[in-house]
Amino acid sequence: MTSTPLDQHPGSPLGLHRVLEPAGVLPQAAWRLDTRPEIWPDEVRVGVQRLNLDAASFRQLHEANDGDPEKIRATVLEIVASRGKMQNPVTGSGGMLTGVVEEAGPGSPLGLEPGDRIATLVSLSLTPLVLTDGLADWDGRSEQVPCRGHAILFGRSIAAKLPDDMPAELALSVLDVCGAPALTYRVVSAAEEPVVAIIGAAGKSGSLSAAAARRAGASKIIGVVPHDAEAAILREATAGNGHGRLVDEVVIADARDPVGVSAAIEQAGGPADVTVVCVDVPGCEGGAILSTAQGGTVIFFSMATSFTAAALGAEGVAADVTMLVGNGYVPGHAQLAIDLIRDEPGVRAIFQRRIDEHSE
Amino acid sequence: MTSTPLDQHPGSPLGLHRVLEPAGVLPQAAWRLDTRPEIWPDEVRVGVQRLNLDAASFRQLHEANDGDPEKIRATVLEIVASRGKMQNPVTGSGGMLTGVVEEAGPGSPLGLEPGDRIATLVSLSLTPLVLTDGLADWDGRSEQVPCRGHAILFGRSIAAKLPDDMPAELALSVLDVCGAPALTYRVVSAAEEPVVAIIGAAGKSGSLSAAAARRAGASKIIGVVPHDAEAAILREATAGNGHGRLVDEVVIADARDPVGVSAAIEQAGGPADVTVVCVDVPGCEGGAILSTAQGGTVIFFSMATSFTAAALGAEGVAADVTMLVGNGYVPGHAQLAIDLIRDEPGVRAIFQRRIDEHSE
Numbered sequence: 091m092t093s094t095p096l097d098q099h100p101g102s103p104l105g106l107h108r109v110l111e112p113a114g115v116l117p118q119a120a121w122r123l124d125t126r127p128e129i130w131p132d133e134v135r136v137g138v139q140r141l142n143l144d145a146a147s148f149r150q151l152h153e154a155n156d157g158d159p160e161k162i163r164a165t166v167l168e169i170v171a172s173r174g175k176m177q178n179p180v181t182g183s184g185g186m187l188t189g190v191v192e193e194a195g196p197g198s199p200l201g202l203e204p205g206d207r208i209a210t211l212v213s214l215s216l217t218p219l220v221l222t223d224g225l226a227d228w229d230g231r232s233e234q235v236p237c238r239g240h241a242i243l244f245g246r247s248i249a250a251k252l253p254d255d256m257p258a259e260l261a262l263s264v265l266d267v268c269g270a271p272a273l274t275y276r277v278v279s280a281a282e283e284p285v286v287a288i289i290g291a292a293g294k295s296g297s298l299s300a301a302a303a304r305r306a307g308a309s310k311i312i313g314v315v316p317h318d319a320e321a322a323i324l325r326e327a328t329a330g331n332g333h334g335r336l337v338d339e340v341v342i343a344d345a346r347d348p349v350g351v352s353a354a355i356e357q358a359g360g361p362a363d364v365t366v367v368c369v370d371v372p373g374c375e376g377g378a379i380l381s382t383a384q385g386g387t388v389i390f391f392s393m394a395t396s397f398t399a400a401a402l403g404a405e406g407v408a409a410d411v412t413m414l415v416g417n418g419y420v421p422g423h424a425q426l427a428i429d430l431i432r433d434e435p436g437v438r439a440i441f442q443r444r445i446d447e448h449s450e
Numbered sequence: 451m452t453s454t455p456l457d458q459h460p461g462s463p464l465g466l467h468r469v470l471e472p473a474g475v476l477p478q479a480a481w482r483l484d485t486r487p488e489i490w491p492d493e494v495r496v497g498v499q500r501l502n503l504d505a506a507s508f509r510q511l512h513e514a515n516d517g518d519p520e521k522i523r524a525t526v527l528e529i530v531a532s533r534g535k536m537q538n539p540v541t542g543s544g545g546m547l548t549g550v551v552e553e554a555g556p557g558s559p560l561g562l563e564p565g566d567r568i569a570t571l572v573s574l575s576l577t578p579l580v581l582t583d584g585l586a587d588w589d590g591r592s593e594q595v596p597c598r599g600h601a602i603l604f605g606r607s608i609a610a611k612l613p614d615d616m617p618a619e620l621a622l623s624v625l626d627v628c629g630a631p632a633l634t635y636r637v638v639s640a641a642e643e644p645v646v647a648i649i650g651a652a653g654k655s656g657s658l659s660a661a662a663a664r665r666a667g668a669s670k671i672i673g674v675v676p677h678d679a680e681a682a683i684l685r686e687a688t689a690g691n692g693h694g695r696l697v698d699e700v701v702i703a704d705a706r707d708p709v710g711v712s713a714a715i716e717q718a719g720g721p722a723d724v725t726v727v728c729v730d731v732p733g734c735e736g737g738a739i740l741s742t743a744q745g746g747t748v749i750f751f752s753m754a755t756s757f758t759a760a761a762l763g764a765e766g767v768a769a770d771v772t773m774l775v776g777n778g779y780v781p782g783h784a785q786l787a788i789d790l791i792r793d794e795p796g797v798r799a800i801f802q803r804r805i806d807e808h809s810e
Binding site for chain 1: 464466474475476478479571572573575576606607608629707708709710736740750753755756757758760761762763764765766767768769770771772773774775776777778779780781
């Protein structure tokens with residue numbers, strides 16, 4: 091590669107040309123990436139300002155280093171130096187980053203220009219990264235890692251411009267879950283005034299999905315929460331545009347109890363035509379399936395979803411439901427989520443509360 | 451329950467009224483079921499002739515009992531006697547059964563009559579079962595368990611009449627995977643003359659899905675197989691109704707290698723608008739996603755599918771693809787699969803070959 095001028099290589103939109111070892115795999119599966127700052131024609135180089143480590147990754151780093159900030163910092167530096175990306179070798183996960191665009195190749199389809207403040211929406215586990223400041227400004231005590239260095243985006247990477255009218259922390263928190271409202275919007279739009287149940291409606295992805303469902307034409311939105319405290323939060327949440335409340339019905343039920351949660355949703359006006367699972371708790375597949383009408387759709391956004399539990403669960407109760415793996419990428423997802431947080435005071439309040447709790 | 455005449459209880463279509471412990475869970479999650487032969491109005495009682503134990507369950511029974519047929523038989527009898535169903539407590543799995551309908555309640559929606567020869571398409575893990583012959587006719591050496599006793603089907607159970615024009619073993623083998631062609635048919639029908647890729651096209655669910663895709667209007671069918679031997683089988687497979695071959699293109703590729711399999715499918719006329727994953731091997735998510743056009747659909751039928759690998763894999767390459775969990779139940783699935791095996795000599799040959807190999 092190095093013997094030919096870069097502009098004679100179109101580069102791979104997937105970044106295959108940046109994979110050093112093993113050869114021929116995708117950047118996410120690679121052990122080591124090529125981090126050279128010179129960009130291929132469809133790439134973008136970003137001046138990095140902050141890493142947001144994946145929660146599972148930071149927990150592992152914290153535990154493996156007995157919580158010693160110095161050792162944690164050294165481990166992160168070592169990973170990035172040896173792999174050319176911040177992919178925790180134990181958890182396999184990465185995180186996201188924020189920074190400022192330094193250079194955009196003429197063939198980049200991402201629509202970015204030098205000076206744009208952005209967040210990456212593809213994982214750090216596949217993003218070429220160099221750190222140049224020894225992480226001197228990071229205390230090693232949280233997932234938020236202020237830093238200096240550069241990162242590379244490919245043709246098929248995803249990045250979102252950070253909005254000027256909200257704090258970066260709020261914007262990042264919204265972008266982190268922006269796939270959920272986008273896919274919910276698409277599915278609800280394709281149905282005819284469906285009844286929508288959101289399991290975990292008082293959470294981040296759940297509240298955004300509820301707002302997206304309203305905008306997409308849901309006739310009724312049932313929000314499911316595990317206990318009184320979350321029910322109170324959800325009942326307080328108002329909707330934008332004079333729609334009254336974020337959800338029409340608030341139901342308290344254990345999402346892991348198929349009989350209980352489906353009965354509660356039925357009593358609130360179900361079964362649902364579209365059920366959206368937004369709680370990261372194992373064992374919610376059966377309840378979501380039973381709560382959904384024949385011919386309806388379940389969207390699983392929880393990473394705790396078991397593929398086999400979903401497949402066998404539907405078969406076991408002869409449920410003719412379409413079950414979707416919640417794809418984190420839907421075109422326009424970042425913009426929709428940012429628009430929702432601007433227009434929906436109830437959703438914004440839920441996000442602000444989570445941020446405040448976290449910083450306490 | 452026992453103090454009230456059964457006909458005054460409508461019964462639960464899910465069989466909740468048959469759950470003895472723990473109370474309130476679905477029959478599949480229950481430790482013990484009520485196996486009384488008297489039926490609720492929407493139930494059906496079946497005289498059992500044969501159990502087909504799930505392969506994972508039989509393997510566990512075989513290993514835990516050092517392959518001793520006497521001990522294996524005793525273990526199965528003990529499980530059924532104590533739980534009221536044949537659900538292996540270690541694997542959680544069951545299997546299916548064949549038998550003859552003894553009595554159908556007046557409210558049963560299954561359309562069965564006394565004397566019908568049927569196979570159940572819901573798992574033994576949720577089917578009330580009594581064995582009365584001590585499994586005297588079973589040699590304890592295979593998953594095929596000849597037996598006598600009775601089983602109960604609920605309102606929402608699924609059963610298929612066994613066709614008279616083919617051996618029971620072939621029919622069972624077809625019914626075991628009949629969800630795959632049915633969902634493939636539905637998805638391909640909803641697209642406009644799509645290119646369809648079948649990963650694992652020389653297998654049982656794969657070959658049926660290929661035939662279903664043809665019938666549903668696929669413009670081109672690309673069959674992916676792992677090696678020359680399977681490629682030869684697939685190239686030999688003719689299609690019914692003068693369509694020529696079962697698949698249009700045969701591609702040899704490792705489905706676990708995203709770059710390799712997607713390049714091979716592209717060369718054969720891809721990317722696919724619909725990709726169907728029918729190989730029970732872990733790690734096929736990325737390849738299926740990369741082989742699918744933007745806006746296309748991936749159907750995962752493999753029980754080795756990882757939910758998180760699919761969700762994160764699509765996001766990592768900015769793939770706007772709809773990903774479906776392969777639901778084993780689609781209305782009409784048994785009839786479609788039986789029709790296909792009747793009409794498609796190539797698919798029938800593939801099934802016959804697998805049955806012959808198994809009995810060698």
